[in-house]
Amino acid sequence: MSALPADFLEKLRRLLPQDGLLTAPEDLAPYECDALSAYRRRPPAVALPRTEEEISAILNLCRMHNVPVVARGHGTGLSGGALPIEGALLLTLARLNRILMIDPLARTARVQPGVRNLAISQAAAPYGLYYAPDPSSQIACSIGGNVAENSGGLHCLKYGLTVHNILEVRAITIDGDIITLGSRAFDAPGYDLLALITGSEGMLAVIVEITVRLLPKPERAQVLLAAFDSIANAGVAVGQIIAAGIIPAAMEMMDKLSIQAAEDYVHAGYPVGAEALLLVEVDGVNEEVSDGLRVVYEVVKACGATEVRTALDEAERTRFWAGRKAAFPAIGRISPDYYCMDGTIPRGRLPEVLVRIAELSEEYGLPVANVFHAGDGNLHPLILYDANKPGELEKTEEMGGKILETCIAVGGTITGEHGVGVEKLNQMCVQFSSAELEVFHALKAAFDPPGLLNPGKAVPSLHRCAELGAMHVHHGQLPHPELPRF
Amino acid sequence: MSALPADFLEKLRRLLPQDGLLTAPEDLAPYECDALSAYRRRPPAVALPRTEEEISAILNLCRMHNVPVVARGHGTGLSGGALPIEGALLLTLARLNRILMIDPLARTARVQPGVRNLAISQAAAPYGLYYAPDPSSQIACSIGGNVAENSGGLHCLKYGLTVHNILEVRAITIDGDIITLGSRAFDAPGYDLLALITGSEGMLAVIVEITVRLLPKPERAQVLLAAFDSIANAGVAVGQIIAAGIIPAAMEMMDKLSIQAAEDYVHAGYPVGAEALLLVEVDGVNEEVSDGLRVVYEVVKACGATEVRTALDEAERTRFWAGRKAAFPAIGRISPDYYCMDGTIPRGRLPEVLVRIAELSEEYGLPVANVFHAGDGNLHPLILYDANKPGELEKTEEMGGKILETCIAVGGTITGEHGVGVEKLNQMCVQFSSAELEVFHALKAAFDPPGLLNPGKAVPSLHRCAELGAMHVHHGQLPHPELPRF
Numbered sequence: 001m002s003a004l005p006a007d008f009l010e011k012l013r014r015l016l017p018q019d020g021l022l023t024a025p026e027d028l029a030p031y032e033c034d035a036l037s038a039y040r041r042r043p044p045a046v047a048l049p050r051t052e053e054e055i056s057a058i059l060n061l062c063r064m065h066n067v068p069v070v071a072r073g074h075g076t077g078l079s080g081g082a083l084p085i086e087g088a089l090l091l092t093l094a095r096l097n098r099i100l101m102i103d104p105l106a107r108t109a110r111v112q113p114g115v116r117n118l119a120i121s122q123a124a125a126p127y128g129l130y131y132a133p134d135p136s137s138q139i140a141c142s143i144g145g146n147v148a149e150n151s152g153g154l155h156c157l158k159y160g161l162t163v164h165n166i167l168e169v170r171a172i173t174i175d176g177d178i179i180t181l182g183s184r185a186f187d188a189p190g191y192d193l194l195a196l197i198t199g200s201e202g203m204l205a206v207i208v209e210i211t212v213r214l215l216p217k218p219e220r221a222q223v224l225l226a227a228f229d230s231i232a233n234a235g236v237a238v239g240q241i242i243a244a245g246i247i248p249a250a251m252e253m254m255d256k257l258s259i260q261a262a263e264d265y266v267h268a269g270y271p272v273g274a275e276a277l278l279l280v281e282v283d284g285v286n287e288e289v290s291d292g293l294r295v296v297y298e299v300v301k302a303c304g305a306t307e308v309r310t311a312l313d314e315a316e317r318t319r320f321w322a323g324r325k326a327a328f329p330a331i332g333r334i335s336p337d338y339y340c341m342d343g344t345i346p347r348g349r350l351p352e353v354l355v356r357i358a359e360l361s362e363e364y365g366l367p368v369a370n371v372f373h374a375g376d377g378n379l380h381p382l383i384l385y386d387a388n389k390p391g392e393l394e395k396t397e398e399m400g401g402k403i404l405e406t407c408i409a410v411g412g413t414i415t416g417e418h419g420v421g422v423e424k425l426n427q428m429c430v431q432f433s434s435a436e437l438e439v440f441h442a443l444k445a446a447f448d449p450p451g452l453l454n455p456g457k458a459v460p461s462l463h464r465c466a467e468l469g470a471m472h473v474h475h476g477q478l479p480h481p482e483l484p485r486f
Numbered sequence: 487m488s489a490l491p492a493d494f495l496e497k498l499r500r501l502l503p504q505d506g507l508l509t510a511p512e513d514l515a516p517y518e519c520d521a522l523s524a525y526r527r528r529p530p531a532v533a534l535p536r537t538e539e540e541i542s543a544i545l546n547l548c549r550m551h552n553v554p555v556v557a558r559g560h561g562t563g564l565s566g567g568a569l570p571i572e573g574a575l576l577l578t579l580a581r582l583n584r585i586l587m588i589d590p591l592a593r594t595a596r597v598q599p600g601v602r603n604l605a606i607s608q609a610a611a612p613y614g615l616y617y618a619p620d621p622s623s624q625i626a627c628s629i630g631g632n633v634a635e636n637s638g639g640l641h642c643l644k645y646g647l648t649v650h651n652i653l654e655v656r657a658i659t660i661d662g663d664i665i666t667l668g669s670r671a672f673d674a675p676g677y678d679l680l681a682l683i684t685g686s687e688g689m690l691a692v693i694v695e696i697t698v699r700l701l702p703k704p705e706r707a708q709v710l711l712a713a714f715d716s717i718a719n720a721g722v723a724v725g726q727i728i729a730a731g732i733i734p735a736a737m738e739m740m741d742k743l744s745i746q747a748a749e750d751y752v753h754a755g756y757p758v759g760a761e762a763l764l765l766v767e768v769d770g771v772n773e774e775v776s777d778g779l780r781v782v783y784e785v786v787k788a789c790g791a792t793e794v795r796t797a798l799d800e801a802e803r804t805r806f807w808a809g810r811k812a813a814f815p816a817i818g819r820i821s822p823d824y825y826c827m828d829g830t831i832p833r834g835r836l837p838e839v840l841v842r843i844a845e846l847s848e849e850y851g852l853p854v855a856n857v858f859h860a861g862d863g864n865l866h867p868l869i870l871y872d873a874n875k876p877g878e879l880e881k882t883e884e885m886g887g888k889i890l891e892t893c894i895a896v897g898g899t900i901t902g903e904h905g906v907g908v909e910k911l912n913q914m915c916v917q918f919s920s921a922e923l924e925v926f927h928a929l930k931a932a933f934d935p936p937g938l939l940n941p942g943k944a945v946p947s948l949h950r951c952a953e954l955g956a957m958h959v960h961h962g963q964l965p966h967p968e969l970p971r972f
Contacts, residue, residue, distance in 0.1 A: 085943030105729055105834050126729075149680075156593040163648070163678065177921035184680040185830040185863055185898040189906050189917060189928055190945060191690075192636075192649065195681030204677075243591055245614075344671040347726040348591050376672040420675050431675060435663035439933060440676055444929030459676060 001082075001209040004044045004089065008065040012047065012089075015057050023044040033092050034075040034082040035137075038339075038393070039422055043070070043084035052170075052178065052208050059206065061178035062089060068452045071115060071143030072203040076137040078423030080147060081201045081457060093144050099123050108184065113144020113207050115207075117151075117445065120212060132159035135391035135417070136325050142280045144207045152417030154250045154324070158283075161417065163198040166212045166484060171197060171205035174448045181212045184211055191429060196443070201419055202454040204379035204447040221249060224293055224315050227274035227307040228293035231255055231370075235351035237303035238374045241280065242347060244295050249283040251375030258327050258369045260380075265330035268323025269316065271307050277307075277382030279324055293313035309321065327371040328382070335384035338369070339396050342418040343407035347377040356406050357381055364399045378416035379407070405430060420458045428458075429465035436463060490530045491574065494551040494808045498575075501543050508532040517576050520568040521623070522563040524825075524879070529556070529570035538656075538664065538694050539890055546662035546693065548575060554938045559631030559687040560598060564826060565907030567635060567687045574941075579630050582694065585609050593700045594653060594670060599630020599693050605699060615700035618645035621903070622811050626658055630693050636685030638903030640736045642808070643861035644769075647903065649684040649934065651699045657683060658690035660934045661786070670697055677957040687905055688940040692934040704769035707735060709803050710779055712786040713760035713793040717741055717856075720762035721837035723789035724860045727766065728833060732778050735769040737861030744813050744855045744868075751816035754809025755802065757793050764791075764860065767811055812867065813857040821870035824855070825882050828904040829893035832865040842892050843867055848874060849884045852878075862903035865893070891916060906944045914944075916953035923948060 013021055022028060023045045033040045048317055049055045068088035084090050096115035100207045103128040109120055117138040121130040135141055135154035141151070146162045147169060159165065168182040182194030207267055227285050228234040234253055241251065254262065254270075254277045263270045270277060278300065282292035293310060300308055302372040311317035323330075329337050354370065357379075361368040367384040381403055404414045404427045414420070414427040428437070440459040445451065499507055505956060509531045519526045535541045548555045554574035561568055571574050590613040595606055603624040607616040622640035627637070632648045633655060654668040666959035668680030683690055714720040720799055727737065740748065740756075740763045749756045756763060764786065769779035779796060786794055788963055797803035809816075817824050831839050840856065843865075849856040851868040867889055871882040888911045889901045899929065900906070900913040914923070926945040930937070 059698050067732055069889045104834055105725060107728075155680075163681070173921065173925075177919075177923070179919070179925060181921050183899050184829075185832050185893075188529040188899050189901045189910070190922075191686055191916060191929055192678075192681040192684060193925065195678040196651070198678060198679055239591060242593070285774050288771050293775075344669075346592055346671050373672075375788055378672050407671075413674050414670050415675045424675065428675060433663075433665070435659065435661070436676075439659075439665060439679065442932030443677055443929065447925060 004087065005065055008061065008067055009045065011061055012045070012058065015061065016047060016049065016054060019055070019140040021046070021051070021142060022046050024250065031084065031092070032074070033250055034072070034080060036078055036080040036083070036421065036423055039080045039083050041084045041086070042343050043090035044087065046090045046092060046446030048092050048095050052172065053204055054353045055091070056172050056176040056178065057210060058091060059172055059174055062452055063174050063176070063450060066450065066452070068296035068455050070454050071148070072208045073131050073148070074140055076114070076141040077149055077421065078342070078418040079146060079415070079423040081419050081454070083422055085454070086455060091206065093142070097303040100209070102127065104129060106371065107290050109214055110209065110210050111143055113142060113147070115145055117141050118141055124214050128217050129213055130217055132154070132165050132215050133162050136328065143210055143212065147198050147207055147210055148200065148202050149419040150417070152376070153212065154252060154373065156249055158247050158249045158375065158415070159215065166194065166198065166210055167213055168211040169194055169197055169207055171207050171211035171327045172313070174450065174452055179205065199419070201421065201457055201458040203315040203444055206453070206454065218291045219248070219285050221281055221317070222289050222310055223281040223320050224296055224308065225281055225320055226278045226280070226305040226311045227271040228276040228278070228304060229274065229302070230352045233285060233304045234278050235354055237278060237299070237300050237305070238347055238350060238418065240299045240303060241296055242375065243402060244299055246282065246292050246295055248280045248292070248296070248375060250279070250281040252279045252324050253277065253370070253372055253374035254324065254327060255366060258331065258371045261330040261334050262323040262327050263279070265333060266322050266326045268319050268387040270323055274306065279320055283287060324371070331369050331382050336386040336388065339383040339385065339398050339400055340435045341379065341381045341383070341403050342410055342415050343404050344416040345379065345407050345410050345412035347375070349410040349412070350374065350377065353379070353406060353410060360399055360402055363421045364395055366396060366399060373416070376416065377412065401427065405479055422457060425460040425464065426468055428460050429468050434465070488554060490573065491551055494547065496545055498531070498544065500859055501547065502533060502535065502540060505539070505857055506534050506536070508534070514602040515621055517558070517570065517578070518559070520558070520563040520566060520607050521649070522564055522569070522907065524567040525566045525569050527570045527572070527910055529576035530573065531750055532578060534578050534581050541577070541692055541694060542658050542662040542664065543679070544783050545660055548782050548938055549660050549916045549936060551934065552868050552938070555939050556940050557634070557692045559628030559634070560602070560626055562627040563631060563635055563907065564904040565901070565909040567905050567907040569908055571673055571940070571942060577692065579628070586695070589612065589789050590615065590668070590919060594697050595700055596695065596697045597629055598695060599628060599633070601629050603627050603629055603632055608644065614703050617651065617652055617698050620703050622814065623659070627698055629698065629894065631692055634688050635905040636903070638859070638862070638864065640738060640807070640859065643737055643859065644733050644735045644902070645701065648775035649681050652680065652696055653699055654694035654697040655680055655693055657692050657693045660936065665691065685888060687907065687944040689930055690776065690939065692939070697776045705771050705801070706775045707766055707767055707769035708775050708779055708796055709767040710782055710794065710796045711804050711806055712764045712766070712791040713757040714758065714762040714764070714790060716790070716791050717762040718837045719790045720764050721840055723786050724836055725834055726785045726789060727782055728779050728861065731910065732768065732880065734766045734778070734779055734782070734861060735866070736765070736767040737859070738765045738798055738810050739763065739856070739858055739860035740813060741808065741856040742954065743853060743951050744817065747816040747820050747855065748809040748813050750935060751819060752808050754805050756951065760792065764890055765806055810857070817868050817870065822872040822874065823867040825871065825886055827865065827867045827869070827886050827889050828840060828901045829865050829890050829898055831863045831865065831893050833861070833897050835896040835898070836860065836863065837893060839865070839896060843889060846885055846888055850881055859902070888955050908943060911946040911950065912944050912954055913921045918953070920948060923951065
């Protein structure tokens with residue numbers, strides 16, 4: 001950690017109340033990493049503003065002193081977007097945590113960025129409304145972080161990502177200007193800056209207020225569990241359910257290793273021993289749910305499901321989902337370490353990609369647990385490894401890179417909902433052409449001319465990609481992802 | 487019309503086949519305007535490329551000779567986005583008109599920009615699929631133009647705007663580079679360039695291919711017609727239907743003047759004499775539609791509807807919609823000229839804004855017909871005037887400006903689905919702050935450093951806004967919109 005300039009720190013201290021600036025090593029430790037904990041760096045200082053005015057003044061000061069700044073929500077991100085940067089101020093938005101308004105007629109909530117995702121649905125519940133995107137971390141994660149990463153969740157198959165569920169964002173630029181992106185009314189003129197800032201990983205502006213869309217709670221939601229003795233059959237069923245005209249609220253898939261781990265952990269009532277499990281939720285009005293479930297039942301049977309059950313009551317439905325939501329920590333119980341990937345593929349390519357992942361698992365001698373948003377084609381292979389065994393992390397990263405490149409090769413992408421952060425910078429060189437990366441850099445410069453907002457994240461430099469390309473040619477294959485240089 | 491440089495034209499001619507370049511005055515006349523026909527300018531030349539390679543070469547040539555270029559689809563736009571610019575080449579994409587692929591499993595269609603909106607649904611019909619956004623001009627308008635303007639339509643209340651129904655766009659930059667925006671898979675890493683180019687009105691890049699999302703045709707669609715003896719009551723009903731948890735496929739409102747004009751024109755079976763008419767379509771599975779209609783029926787009755795009917799059969803349903811879709815030409819039959827506005831407002835403010843429009847109509851002595859997407863809060867007031875009466879166009883534009891400013895004042899926007907083009911440049915100065923406009927300009931420069939793509943459209947210069955502000959203060963009110971200067 002390189003220190004911040006003394007005069008900068010002095011001015012910063014005068015801008016903020018006494019509890020608004022942390023510089024003691026023991027206070028800084030909690031901010032060393034986000035949920036991608038393999039990457040750590042202690043920040044030189046952490047600012048904890050309470051108001052827009054304070055944030056505006058902080059950004060202004062950073063610009064004047066040419067000090068980079070990393071904005072952070074509650075640190076649950078999985079790609080290192082909130083990882084501190086050498087010589088940069090860490091700016092946490094945790095204290096902007098008020099729900100400013102719930103408008104049940106317009107079905108919107110206006111909230112500050114530090115509000116927890118689940119808190120919005122809890123506040124909207126008395127009106128029969130809720131906020132749809134539900135990352136597995138929804139108890140803890142902040143809505144500002146959700147916007148910065150364009151987060152997804154189990155129910156994004158039917159209800160879309162964060163970008164589809166927000167209407168307006170207030171943000172502060174590196175110049176300290178407050179800008180409004182999007183509109184609470186239908187559509188907004190000018191370029192679509194709301195979509196642009198969503199998923200921009202703190203690189204364009206600091207988000208200080210969000211107006212989200214609320215949805216009425218469906219009359220009924222029912223989940224169907226189908227077991228298969230072949231993962232390929234389960235993959236085929238996913239495509240066939242969509243082809244039959246059903247849009248499930250959620251459609252999740254787990255493989256044998258995940259089923260076993262989750263069952264041991266939360267006793268969800270899963271069929272242990274099955275090669276694959278599909279959880280398909282249908283919601284809506286009562287008859288629609290009955291009709292939908294009938295179709296899903298017929299499709300999974302036709303695809304060779306060995307066991308099909310619907311949850312008998314709300315308690316069993318909650319249990320079925322609890323198993324899925326606890327799948328990551330459940331894997332954490334059976335392996336010293338695991339590496340969570342986040343690739344996407346066109347739904348129709350699911351069976352062949354699962355086969356390829358199994359081949360890679362064999363080749364590298366590393367077990368893989370597959371838990372994923374099957375309906376979206378959003379894979380979360382978890383590679384099980386032991387960081388204490390020399391070379392195993394490197395092997396894991398190499399194998400992870402190959403999985404992502406397989407995703408690109410079949411027409412998919414390197415991230416569905418976890419963001420690029422520092423984790424997938426190298427794969428961005430594979431995903432995008434130089435012309436496309438140049439557009440990204442020009443956009444960054446348009447918002448943030450001095451390049452002080454979360455620099456070095458999300459979009460690799462052309463130099464980095466060129467070096468990677470050179471190594472490419474030299475070794476005849478892509479090198480494994482390395483720690484980012486910034 | 488100022489001529490293009492002779493050496494530029496000569497090189498352009500060599501790039502294209504003989505029928506690929508128009509320069510004779512009689513050939514250029516059809517390209518003088520789009521559907522905002524009050525603004526006209528003859529282009530010096532029109533290029534009609536057939537391939538991406540030709541477009542890439544044309545853009546490269548424009549950049550080398552510093553010649554501006556205006557891209558155009560089928561010219562049905564309502565805000566002058568495709569209006570020729572002094573000394574600029576007009577580039578029409580009409581010949582890129584092939585449907586490249588329909589993938590019924592992935593539910594996507596890959597099409598060229600010159601394909602007509604309705605042609606996509608017709609090609610997808612054999613698979614039970616369709617493309618949802620349906621502008622009233624869908625028989626004629628091009629999908630490339632839909633993307634450039636982020637077009638809406640009757641069914642956008644439930645199914646979203648163009649931006650919500652496309653997955654991937656291929657575009658060519660002013661440097662001639664081909665870039666891919668978005669992804670056919672779930673989500674895409676990096677900034678959301680797909681949303682950014684959607685609605686960018688030809689200012690960022692030239693769109694050469696679009697992958698659209700297709701939806702399964704709903705099992706049943708039924709429309710309910712409700713007549714009211716007060717437009718305010720109809721406005722209240724709109725809010726109450728949404729508040730009751732129904733999301734209609736479409737919810738349209740017409741006032742007395744529109745009802746009468748449409749009925750005289752297409753004999754839709756509307757209750758002539760009613761002050762307001764609501765058309766509410768519910769679609770989905772059979773029971774869902776029955777349940778939804780029951781709720782809508784109860785709400786409109788409680789809000790004082792004087793007559794409520796559902797279409798007896800598909801023929802009557804088609805007739806009900808034919809009246810609405812023909813409302814603009816129907817008004818054209820009863821008034822020498824009309825001016826179509828496109829403001830949006832938060833749904834809850836509908837009743838008061840309708841009252842304000844009626845007051846303005848009285849004050850200016852100009853009749854107004856209200857036809858609009860009520861569910862979205864997207865108003866289309868049509869101001870009836872006679873361009874042959876001296877001063878009446880100016881009076882109309884002034885009144886139109888006041889309607890749009892009323893929209894902004896209640897938290898709405900100056901355009902819902904028609905774009906800014908040249909028509910609403912001045913209102914952009916009211917809608918956005920200088921800091922926000924600066925971001926727009928920086929984005930434009932990031933994509934198009936020499937500023938050659940459709941310059942002067944969509945985003946006003948800060949100078950223009952400053953002048954307008956100065957006039958503002960001087961006269962104590964906003965001047966009427968004037969012809970843009972470029």
